[in-house]
Amino acid sequence: MAGKEGQQHPLSVYFWVWGLLFVISALSYWVDYAGFQGYLRWTLILIFMFLKAGLIIAIFMHMIWERLALALAILGPPIVLLVLIALMAIEGDYTEITRLIYFGEDTTEFLGHH
């Protein structure tokens, strides 16, 4: 980066990523349109989501061209969020089981309108 002003890269890189983002978005919409269900659906959604997020951060936000000191300071901390997500997923399942045990299978009483 020294000697050069800011982040300058050939326009073709941006056009490529732009095109790819369009294609991946179309694919993720197609997951819903085609009506995939279950694990296939969730896997495809996650793959396309991470591809899109990765391309935006790496190229559009220039993260692959930044020095490691900045990249790790920004991309490192969100890893702890995985702990929160895991804990809340466990907690959510526990709450559901508790509701099942104490309120039974009947779900109508949870709806606002009886």
Added chain:
Amino acid sequence: MSQDSTISSELSHADGMKGFVKDWSSDKQTFHVPWGKAMMWIFLLSDTFIFTCFLTGYLNVRASTRVEWPNPSEVFALSFGGDPIPLILIAIMTFILITSSGTMAMAVNMGYRKDRAKTASLMLITAAFGAMFVGMQAFEWTKLIIDEGVRPWSNPFGAPQFGAIFFMITGFHGMHVSIGVIYLVVVAMKVLRGDYEKRGYEIVEITGLYWHFVDLVWVFIFAFFYLW
């Protein structure tokens, strides 16, 4: 003096883990980027935590409810005279945001080439796409609130928490887009006026970081709220 410049040139040449250790153990400055850019990244990091908290709250609520979660594919379907097309408005909104991310990336590039007219016009085009996105979101909210009767505490489709989650997450994101539109217009005007001729055009890249982040958050909302 000469020793100082040897150290700094050594610093800028060290890459990878060696550079990482050197940057973090240097005396004055860790991040060798304009301070505004480092600050924007740290702000975006904090925003990441906020959005993740919202999405995790949604995960928790959806996992624990005993009532069927409304099917977004049907809730957000739109009919243009014929059969309703699932999720079509959301798909269009997604494409609009990606298009705006592309024009923003171009604006950053033109900024570093000091092409003021192109930079400003690309930023204004980006802002226009952003405004279009917010407009479509307003249409979607209106449709859900007035036509379908969705409320934060109840809705006709299923689990009552659906409304609260929907309004909070898309509302917070929409607010980010709206602020981004204002931010873009302000910076574009200053670019046009020539405010950055001496200071340099890093500000366009910093504005771009914010805008790309708004697109990035939408990627996650689209995946987890609309598609899941």
